[in-house]
Amino acid sequence: MAGAVVLLTAAISLLLTAFAWPSVRSSVHDVPIAVAGPAAAVEQLSGALNQRLPDAFEITEVADTAAAEQLIRDREVYGAIDVSSGTPQVITASAASAAVAQTLQSVATGLSQAQGNSTAQGTGTAQGTGTAQSAVRDLAALPADDPRGAGLAAGALPLVMGGLLAALLLTRLVRGSARRVTGALAFAITGGLAVAAILQFWFGSLNGSYPANAGAIALSIAAIALSILGLESLLGYAGFGLGGVAMMLIGNPLSGTATAPEMLPGWSGTLGQLLPPGAGGQLLRSTAFFDGGGATHSVIVLVSWLALGVGLCLVGGLRARLPKTHTVRPVSVA
Structure with missing residues (x-):
């Protein structure tokens, strides 16, 4: 009986470790994304992302929006940040990973706040006044009947x-x-x-x-x-x-x-x-x-x-x- 109890205890511990450890220890690291736009703006944004979220993203720099979207469709990246038009636009693909899409949406919120603070400081107004929300576009959305996947x-x-x-x-x-x-x-x-x-x-x-x-x-x-x-x-x-x-x-x-x-x-x-x-x-x-x-x-x-x-x-x-x-x-x- 003692041997059976020890064996069962080891088995349930192994099951818990196998199924819970990946979820408990999961985090955003080396997630491939694209950054599109002029070289100077892309370099500046890549540096800001690496400083804000170290080792979170593996960034591929591309020239325009079309190239970033193609990388997403080919499943080489999970999403993109597009600065081609000056205002950052975040392109997600929730069908590839809803968790990564939520992370990129959080990045969009952070970019909006940073841009609003920079504008407020430049005009001499209070911080946060007139903050513009960065656009978020889902290129490959999950079905409407199962939006969480x-x-x-x-x-x-x-x-x-x-x-x-x-x-x-x-x-x-x-x-x-x-x-x-x-x-x-x-x-x-x-x-x-x-x-x-x-x-x-x-x-x-x-x-x-x-x-x-x-x-x-x-x-x-x-x-x-x-x-x-x-x-x-x-x-x-x-x-x-x-x-x-x-x-x-x-x-x-x-x-x-x-x-x-x-x-x-x-x-x-x-x-x-x-x-x-x-x-x-x-x-x-x-x-x-x-x-x-x-x-x-x-x-x-x-x-x-x-x-x-x-x-x-x-x-x-x-x-x-x-x-x-x-x-x-x-x-x-x-």
Whole structure:
């Protein structure tokens, strides 16, 4: 009994750490944004941002508004500050990350206050008098039915659970590596169609092409299910446990779906994008709100995990077919 209590205490502590640590320690650091406008104004604004929020942004300087908007659509940056017209204009993309969009809106408020104070000092009036609000424009907004992106953020866990359940049931009910791989791929297709339909047509959490969204979800489910199946085929139940821990306790909390990978502490955001849950969440954002922009890295990660899972299943199947050697002991004949 004492051993069971110690084991359960360690398990609940591990679960809390895995799911709460990324959220508690999340902050804005090295978030890529663009600053557009004349070189002198861009340099001055970049210096002010670095002084106001050190290490918060990774700034790309561009010449005009069109270049900044293209970077946002290609998902190379999360937003932009445009000083081409003299008055700072903040361009956000809440569909890429609502948390980063809120941060940029706060930056817009700070810019407005700074500009108002500078104007007041220049005219000799009281500070803050006549402060002009910097314009904020959302280039890629979340759907009106789900303006906070709750459905997209909550959808990460069901994808992981779906892949785990598929691997578990196929392992228990289906014999043969080829049949298991076929079953996992078939479930990924039907599951992708079902989940995309719920998120897009019922909850209103997705825009864009329904087939593209369903394909992104199906690829995510297939990558998770097949990688776990491959580990189980090679290592047995130990492989299933290893795959489940990697996807549930590492991949899901570090996916950055609720905020942004750059807001997770340290190296965890980068690690999360190398696992199927994180790559799948970013791919779904790309297909739903950016016409596939910035999807290349996510597709490569998911296809790599899928191919690894299929390869491990084939190796495990071939090993199971090899004839087992038996040691023959000499028997003395009376």
